[in-house]
Amino acid sequence: MLRSQTARRGLITTLAAAAALFVVPAAFANHPVLVEGNCNNATDPMFSPVPAPGTCGDYDGDGLIGTAEDNDGDRVFGTINGANTTGSAATRVNNNGTITVVTSGLFAEQVTLSGNVTLEAAAGVEANLDAVRQGDAGSTPRQGQPGIIVNAPANRQVVIRNIQSRNWTSGFQINGDSRVALEGVRAEHNVNYGIEITGNARVAISDSEVYATGRRVNPMTGDFPSTANQPDPGTGIEFDDHATGTVFFTRVTGSTSAGVDAGKNRVCLALVNVFDNAGGDVRGAKVSNNGTCVGSAPGKGSDDR
Numbered sequence: 001m002l003r004s005q006t007a008r009r010g011l012i013t014t015l016a017a018a019a020a021l022f023v024v025p026a027a028f029a030n031h032p033v034l035v036e037g038n039c040n041n042a043t044d045p046m047f048s049p050v051p052a053p054g055t056c057g058d059y060d061g062d063g064l065i066g067t068a069e070d071n072d073g074d075r076v077f078g079t080i081n082g083a084n085t086t087g088s089a090a091t092r093v094n095n096n097g098t099i100t101v102v103t104s105g106l107f108a109e110q111v112t113l114s115g116n117v118t119l120e121a122a123a124g125v126e127a128n129l130d131a132v133r134q135g136d137a138g139s140t141p142r143q144g145q146p147g148i149i150v151n152a153p154a155n156r157q158v159v160i161r162n163i164q165s166r167n168w169t170s171g172f173q174i175n176g177d178s179r180v181a182l183e184g185v186r187a188e189h190n191v192n193y194g195i196e197i198t199g200n201a202r203v204a205i206s207d208s209e210v211y212a213t214g215r216r217v218n219p220m221t222g223d224f225p226s227t228a229n230q231p232d233p234g235t236g237i238e239f240d241d242h243a244t245g246t247v248f249f250t251r252v253t254g255s256t257s258a259g260v261d262a263g264k265n266r267v268c269l270a271l272v273n274v275f276d277n278a279g280g281d282v283r284g285a286k287v288s289n290n291g292t293c294v295g296s297a298p299g300k301g302s303d304d305r
Contacts, residue, residue: 032098033075037105101127108133112149120161131167146173170196195237203245210236214256233257239265246293268293
């Protein structure tokens with residue numbers, strides 16, 4: 001009997017060890033994680049002090065926020081970068097999964113996406129990636145950087161949904177061979193571009209808003225536009241290099257340069273409200289007369305069939 005029990009324990013131990021060889025690390029699994037909302041002012045005494053970009057959400061009620069929440073080993077994080085690449089290695093998505101912001105707030109952090117990853121805010125949540133946070137010394141250097149950068153290979157797909165990006169050089173910068181869907185995003189008061197698309201990227205933009213590109217009033221970095229500070233160039237949406245895409249049911253207003261600039265690239269606009277852009281509303285893009293884009297081609301004004 002004793003010998004039989006010993007044999008069974010040995011078999012269980014052997015099977016457990018063998019199974020462990022086939023466990024895929026969580027960091028490489030395609031799984032969802034949550035991000036708690038941030039506060040506007042991380043130094044407010046009513047909130048616990050944490051390293052920038054400190055938060056006060058504590059969505060899961062564990063008493064941890066900000067970067068402390070990033071590293072506690074569960075699947076609720078305090079920063080977007082923590083949820084993606086810098087938090088607990090066993091639970092972060094590592095550019096392969098879904099990152100959902102579950103409570104409203106400000107995220108004063110530059111974010112880079114490079115894999116099969118979805119970044120989204122839950123319904124009713126205001127997730128604002130803002131270069132400026134009052135009282136934060138990092139606000140000035142952040143304003144000289146893009147906000148959300150996508151640089152992924154052509155065999156990956158990035159989705160960004162219901163996210164706002166403000167006060168950067170480019171609210172959204174999409175590079176290389178990236179394949180991206182922007183749905184319900186907002187870009188406001190970014191200096192050079194609201195949405196900048198370069199390289200061979202292919203991007204579908206829908207249900208989105210791009211406002212006041214090239215316009216910013218700031219005592220630290222200077223006012224844009226002004227004699228001393230000119231946007232470069234202040235375009236709402238630009239398809240540069242060989243980038244292609246579609247823009248559907250989207251508003252672009254108040255840019256200091258063009259609203260949408262596609263150059264000679266294959267870009268189609270459908271049901272787009274482009275108004276009051278100082279450099280002209282549309283350059284180069286094909287504007288569909290029938291409300292659809294089936295494949296896109298340069299030129300303006302003819303149906304896309």
